[in-house]
Amino acid sequence: MAKRKFGISFVQVVNHTRCKMKKALSVVLFVVLLLSMSGIANAQTELSLWYHGAGNETERSILLGIIDDFNMAQSEYTVVLEEFPQESYNSSIVAAALAGDLPDIIDVDGPVMPGWAWSGYMQPLNLSEGALDDFLPGAIGEWHGEVYSVGLWDAAVSIYARRSVLEAHDIRIPTLDDPWSGDEFDAILEQLQASGDYEYALDLGMAWTGEWYPYAFSPFLQSFGGDMIDRSTYLTAEGVLNGEAGVAFGEWWQSLFERGLAPGTSQDGADRETGFIDGKYALQWNGNWAGINTLAAVGDDLLFLPAPDFGSGSTIGAASWQFGISSSSMNAEGANAFIEHAIQDEYLAAFSDGIGLIPATAGAAALSEHYSEGGALEVYFGLSEAQALVRPVTPGYATVALVFEKALADIANGADVQDTLDAAVDEIDQDIEDNMGYGFGDM
Amino acid sequence: MRSLSFENQQRLLIGLRYALLILIAMIFIFPIVFMVVSSLKPDMQLLRDSGSLRAFLPVGDISLDNYADAFERVPMLQFFFNSVFTTVVSVAAALWLNSMAAFSFAFLQWRGKALVLSLIIATFIVPFEVIAIPLLMVVNSLPWLGPGGIEIGWLNSYHVQIIPFIADSLGIFLFYQYFRDLPDELVEAARIDGASIWQIYTRIIMPIAGPILATVAILKFLGMWNAYIWPLMTIRSEELRPIMVGLQYFFQLNTAWGEIMAYLSVVTIPVLLFYLALQRAFIESIATSGIKG
Amino acid sequence: MTTAAEARQKAPLWVRWLLPKDAPLYQRNDAVIGWLMAAPALIILTVFLVIPFFMAFFWSFTNQRLISPNPTEWVGLRNFGRLLNVQVFNLEPERDAAGHIVYEEGAIQYPRLRTFTRNNPDYPHLDGLREFTSWQSGENRTVILVGDVVFLRALINTLIFAAVIAPLQGGLALVLALLLNQALPFINVFRSVYFAPVVVSMVVVSLLWRFIYDGHNGLLNTILGILSFGNFQPVDWLGNPYTAMPALIAMSAWQAVGFHMVIWLAGLQTIPASLYEAAGLDGAGAWQKFRYVTWPGLRNTAVLVLIVITIQAMGLFVQVDVMTRGGPLDATQSVVFQAVQRGYDKQDIAEGSAISVVLFIIVFIIAMVQRYITREKE
Known part of the structure; x- marks a missing residue:
């Protein structure tokens, strides 16, 4: 019996473990049973919500706060959050739609919404009367006369400048009512460039490929009197994008790079982020989201100036991320209830404080840190209210945006303006024709 | 002047050879050094340094903050586990299925073999990007035995990240090329000794396939570890996402370059280790096999 | 029996x-x-x-969209027709009222092409076409008009990319493999280092090299500046239509050369040492050993490396997507980038598929030709 020296045999150990495992298993089973029973007792309906902000802790915690409040406030629905990284959010949604696997509540970028609505991925919102009365126009997503989406914030673009620099060069500080005219702006760029103090007079953000181009640069075209598409019919871009105004814009655009006033398409992303702060660039065309960081680096000297007026008024792009409801949702009522819950001023203000975007209502702006009276970014609320123009409201926007981006990049790199814009028009028109007019008129 | 002795000449040659090797090594390693060094710097400094040789030097405000922040932003351990799991399973399955198919092509006679082989090589031509959408539709209509019985649709799972990529034509092709170069006597002798085909595959061919196993394993490992587009299309839950998708978490309104560099460093190290581990096996197997000639 | x-x-x-x-x-x-x-x-x-x-x-034979409520319709070869429409057009000089050719600063003046290609009922077959290239023929200009300039550029770029990178990368990989095929101390360290870029995902590599190629303060310009004692004029590598493609080629070769080096190494190891010894006894020098022992022994490996590089090169995508998005002025457009951009971003999956089919056919032909040329002669 030498083997019994250690008190218990191997077999006993095994048996003992088995016993333990059995016990553990029964405990687990019991818990599972309890959990499933509690589920039955509550009979809560789950609402899935997909959001584009994966990786942003601040956004996540604010959104989870809103969701928790909603889940606590009523017993019928539980909202469950699923986060996706922004860069690829649209692909994820399109893939889900193709697979017939959309959530109840989707987060959608403003200009993309008409495409999804037209394709039947989304259903109109059904909020209570007047719920959106105070909202900035850019935060409301409309398609064919119905509201499909609403945003908790909007974004805006302005010219970043240093007061000291403008004063040193004797340059007038423009206002919302009296912006720089096109000629004035051009002369200022020449003057700043000629001073030799800067690598470039103006940083347009050419490093930010993609949606930035149509969002940030189409307002210049509109101010010249052109547009990306004829908004009266949404059936062609002929004469609007490649008309006289379009060509005039294109020539000016090309000259910015020919004269070396702005860095071109190969601008380094790093320079985009640090160039203005480091003093490489005199002026910068940038969104309000960069405002807080730049303010921290530059201080009170920083100015946010309105877009120049090239003859047809100043405009800036509008519409950011918004909430909508998928057409496949069986719980539209709950989804609407959640969205209505989420668009309260306090949440709008919380998001604004957290990520620096413009709260979608005046009431929320007053509550917010940066956009209330005397707030550092207050000027943006005015900009958004006065100048915001949504990007073309058509399902064809996905193509329009890409064609426009390529045309602007090509022109910046020296392509013939008229030919490039003609080609862009052809491509946009072809796409509209291929899609039988995207639901506008008969084609 | 005295001419160099033979021994010194040899030494000089070896010295020159090493100098050349080191020079080339620097060309290959500098972006990776840049990545690792940058991961230790705050964003502003990183971007400023990127234009000078300071980019390669851990100078200035050095810290591990970026790593801490990156870990906070991305559920890295979960992603890491997911990637390891999908990668290991895929590599193992790929080695088995592809080598088995290649063995069949190289040593067995069956009708249609030549045609099938050329079709396989033809499929190698199709870049993944161009079939991603139809592939999505295919996997979405396939059945799977889940806990609740047979379910339709493979989305949001581990197997949708693994099974479509197990067999690959390049892998089969590489194995086939290697097997074809092996002497026929090897198989014939075994047959005469009465070995079954399965035994020949497992006991004779596979043990000497070390180099090509290592090559295919590395290739498959890289493909799976760096998977990016496909998981974005098919995975909804954070619990199932692989590690490269995490890269997207850093491209926010203000891109967190320092954290990206930290994340990339963490992502890249396991792959280097995997390669180093296999490289040894790969060299040893060549040294010990000595099968040719 | x-x-x-x-x-x-x-x-x-x-x-x-x-x-x-x-x-x-x-x-x-x-x-x-x-x-x-x-x-x-x-x-x-x-x-x-x-x-x-x-x-x-x-x-590729339908009008299928990625997302659309419109029904899918069979359109036959329309998508291919759009991609491959090529016309030759003779542009006649501008003439004044008397019928004389108009000169300006000694150059013959021509009417703008858009007067023919846009809404001109006399030239319906030219509608919507764009100039691809043109040359002088007598007093006329011969213009090649195509339906899809971008696709054609993408196709030519991709072919050039493949034609340059296959010998470049394959050759460099062989040189490295020969350098490393020695029993020297630390040789494994070098092998690993040379292989290191391969294990870094192409997305990551492309991100890193954007810093390196930057036109103002990129690392490459800095290093070249130091090596030339400041005489080097900084080049905007990715922003210049003439340097963008070479820059992509260099980076791609840098990234993948280690992998093919390993394949060459594996091939080298299968050549028995006894053959070298025999060659040495016969008095063969290093070059002769390479020419008559190494190279013939690497025959299958060479075929493999060549085919793999070519096929991968024809699939050029990530570098373009991350670094240049096809620019500047289409200098780096690639076929797969166009297929993806149209199929996903512009949601025209039919056109994207048509491009994929064209690509498949071209690569298939190339692969067949390569196999034929490198076939084992009986």
Whole structure:
């Protein structure tokens, strides 16, 4: 019996473990049973919500706060959050739609919404009367006369400048009512460039490929009197994008790079982020989201100036991320209830404080840190209210945006303006024709 | 002047050879050094340094903050586990299925073999990007035995990240090329000794396939570890996402370059280790096999 | 005794189906096992590669959209017609009222092409076409007009990319492999270092190299500046249409050369040392050893490396997507980038599929030609 020296045999150990495992298993089973029973007792309906902000802790915690409040406030629905990284959010949604696997509540970028609505991925919102009365126009997503989406914030673009620099060069500080005219702006760029103090007079953000181009640069075209598409019919871009105004814009655009006033398409992303702060660039065309960081680096000297007026008024792009409801949702009522819950001023203000975007209502702006009276970014609320123009409201926007981006990049790199814009028009028109007019008129 | 002795000449040659090797090594390693060094710097400094040789030097405000922040932003351990799991399973399955198919092509006679082989090589031509959408539709209509019985649709799972990529034509092709170069006597002798085909595959061919196993394993490992587009299309839950998708978490309104560099460093190290581990096996197997000639 | 052919005749149908023609019946076991062993891989390839490809093939003859409520319609060869429409047009000089050619600063003046290609009812076949290239022929200009300039550029760029990178990368990889095929101390360290870029994902590599190629303060310009004692004028590598493609080629070769080096190394190891010894005894020098021992021994490896690089090069995508998005001025457009951009971003999956089909056919032809040229001569 030498083997019994250690008190218990191997077999006993095994048996003992088995016993333990059995016990553990029964405990687990019991818990599972309890959990499933509690589920039955509550009979809560789950609402899935997909959001584009994966990786942003601040956004996540604010959104989870809103969701928790909603889940606590009523017993019928539980909202469950699923986060996706922004860069690829649209692909994820399109893939889900193709697979017939959309959530109840989707987060959608403003200009993309008409495409999804037209394709039947989304259903109109059904909020209570007047719920959106105070909202900035850019935060409301409309398609064919119905509201499909609403945003908790909007974004805006302005010219970043240093007061000291403008004063040193004797340059007038423009206002919302009296912006720089096109000629004035051009002369200022020449003057700043000629001073030799800067690598470039103006940083347009050419490093930010993609949606930035149509969002940030189409307002210049509109101010010249052109547009990306004829908004009266949404059936062609002929004469609007490649008309006289379009060509005039294109020539000016090309000259910015020919004269070396702005860095071109190969601008380094790093320079985009640090160039203005480091003093490489005199002026910068940038969104309000960069405002807080730049303010921290530059201080009170920083100015946010309105877009120049090239003859047809100043405009800036509008519409950011918004909430909508998928057409496949069986719980539209709950989804609407959640969205209505989420668009309260306090949440709008919380998001604004957290990520620096413009709260979608005046009431929320007053509550917010940066956009209330005397707030550092207050000027943006005015900009958004006065100048915001949504990007073309058509399902064809996905193509329009890409064609426009390529045309602007090509022109910046020296392509013939008229030919490039003609080609862009052809491509946009072809796409509209291929899609039988995207639901506008008969084609 | 005295001419160099033979021994010194040899030494000089070896010295020159090493100098050349080191020079080339620097060309290959500098972006990776840049990545690792940058991961230790705050964003502003990183971007400023990127234009000078300071980019390669851990100078200035050095810290591990970026790593801490990156870990906070991305559920890295979960992603890491997911990637390891999908990668290991895929590599193992790929080695088995592809080598088995290649063995069949190289040593067995069956009708249609030549045609099938050329079709396989033809499929190698199709870049993944161009079939991603139809592939999505295919996997979405396939059945799977889940806990609740047979379910339709493979989305949001581990197997949708693994099974479509197990067999690959390049892998089969590489194995086939290697097997074809092996002497026929090897198989014939075994047959005469009465070995079954399965035994020949497992006991004779596979043990000497070390180099090509290592090559295919590395290739498959890289493909799976760096998977990016496909998981974005098919995975909804954070619990199932692989590690490269995490890269997207850093491209926010203000891109967190320092954290990206930290994340990339963490992502890249396991792959280097995997390669180093296999490289040894790969060299040893060549040294010990000595099968040719 | 029955002959093999007679035995074959009597065998059940499935056996005859599995066996190669004229194969003796006793090989039936081989044939069954052969099929079984290949089956798992073949099934997976069929379901996850061949079927999706045929779906794309089918879509290329329709107007299928990624997302659209419109019904899918059969459009025949329309998508291919748009891609491959090429016309030759003779542009006549501008003439004044008297019929004389108009000169300006000594150059013949021509009417703008858009007067012919845009809404001109006299030239319906030119509607919407764009100039691809043109040259002088007498007093006229001959213009090549194409329906899809971007696709044609993408195709030519991709072919150039493949034609340059196949010998460049394959050759460099062989040089490195020969350098490293030695029993020197630390040689493994070098092998690993040279291989290191391969393990870094192309997305990451492209991100890193954007810093390196930057036109103002990129690392490459800085290093070249130091090496030339400041005499080097900074180049905007990715922003200049003439340097963008070479820059992409250099980076791609840098990233992948280690992988092919390993394949060459594996090939080198299969050459028996006894052959070198024998060559040495015959008084062969280093070059002769390479020419008559190494190179013939690497024949299969060479075919493999060449085909793999070419096919991968034809799939050029990530570098373009991350670094240049096809610019500047289409200098770096690639076929797959166009397929993806149209299929996903512009949601025209039919056109994207058509591009994929064209790519497949071209690569298939290239691969066949390569196999024919490098075939083992009897």
